[in-house]
Amino acid sequence: MKKQPIDSSRLSLDEFCFCSKSVKITAKKSGKFRDLIDAFRTVYWFHSLRIGMNANTTYQLEQTLEPDAFCVDADGGSYRRNKWGAYRLGKHTPTQKLIISVNERCEGAQSEFEHVLWDALRISNSAAQNADAWIRRIDPDIQSILWSKDKKISGNRARNRQLGALHLQVIERRASLDALACLTILLREAHELGRMEQSFNIAKSLCRVLVMIGDVLNGHGISHPLYEYYEEVILPLASWQEKRFGFQGIHFMTLVGQLYHRLYHLKNVDLHRLSEQEKGLYKLKILNGEYGWDYMYLLNPIEISTKKVIDLDSKEDREQHFIDKRRQWALENILTNGGGHSLPPM
Secondary structure (H helix, E strand, O other), X not given: OOOOOOOHHHOOHHHHHHXXXXXXXXXXXXXXXXXXXXXXXXXXXXXXXXXXXXXXXHXXXXXXXXXXXXXXXXXXXXXXXXXXXXXXXXXXXXXXXXHHHHHHHOOOHHHHHOOHXXXXXXXXXXXXXXXXXXHOOOOHHHHHHHXXXXXXXXXXXXXXXXXXXXXXXXXXXXXXXXXXXXXXXXXXXXXXXXXXXXXXXXXXXXXXXXXXXXXXXXHOOOHHHHHHHHHHXXXXXXXXXXXXXXXXXXXXXXXXXXXXXXXXXXXXXXXXXXXXXXXXXXXHHHHOOOOOHHHHHHHOOEEEEOOXXXXXXXXXXXXXXXXXXXXXXXXXXXXXXXXXOOOOOO
């Protein structure tokens, strides 16, 4: 029986680290380890090429993009270096020479490998020091949301540091890898500058964008392990008043699957005729409750207590317990009734 390749998108973070022989680099864990972020970007790059070249197998992709990897030994026997299977799992990072060479065949792949998100995810990189430079590398359409429109400022435009709910909503409407990178940068910067309420609010939008681009991350092999990296490393930075945002209690791939399923079963909507941005607007409508309370309660992040001891006698913790139960109701209602009709428990 032919061995099927591992679906890295459904691995836990620990499983992904094991398969890619990488570790999470933190302030307490440094040294000569393979960096997890290098593994993420290598897997993402590999699948960008697979999708762009419409390749059915790793062998086919390697044969097309690196024919020199297929060699003949001194005895006339053929062999291949077989590096691409390692790229698929993130075990090895491609050389700059290969990245540039491959980009000539699949334009845009290099920019995805060098995307600013990968820099922003490395905790060892200071967001407060690098934020402006990083933001200049994201989609200009998203950049425009962040720069001040004050006409009194001459020369280089200053960045708007007072982002409110409307700014975050506009970024959400542009859900993409660039939007995720933008929110990651802003969250980390706010944390480092001690603006904890701001980082907390940014985290909610970041979680929503994570769900909205979950199908893209899934196709690029990193959906669930990247989500767990956010849960373990990034989102805890945005704790405020003993709470933080997250998706506790329901598997992230379940959320992605339910959003994807609802999107492709909207009445009188032909998604094949829509742009990615237009699809994103429909995803937002689903998250905002326009297609059912159950989808809204299921797909939106919840406030999670960061207290070490939970006291169900306290009003706050009873509310947390009720939120968890309501989300379970939402999932059960969607699975049994198709969703969108029943009122939530009060």
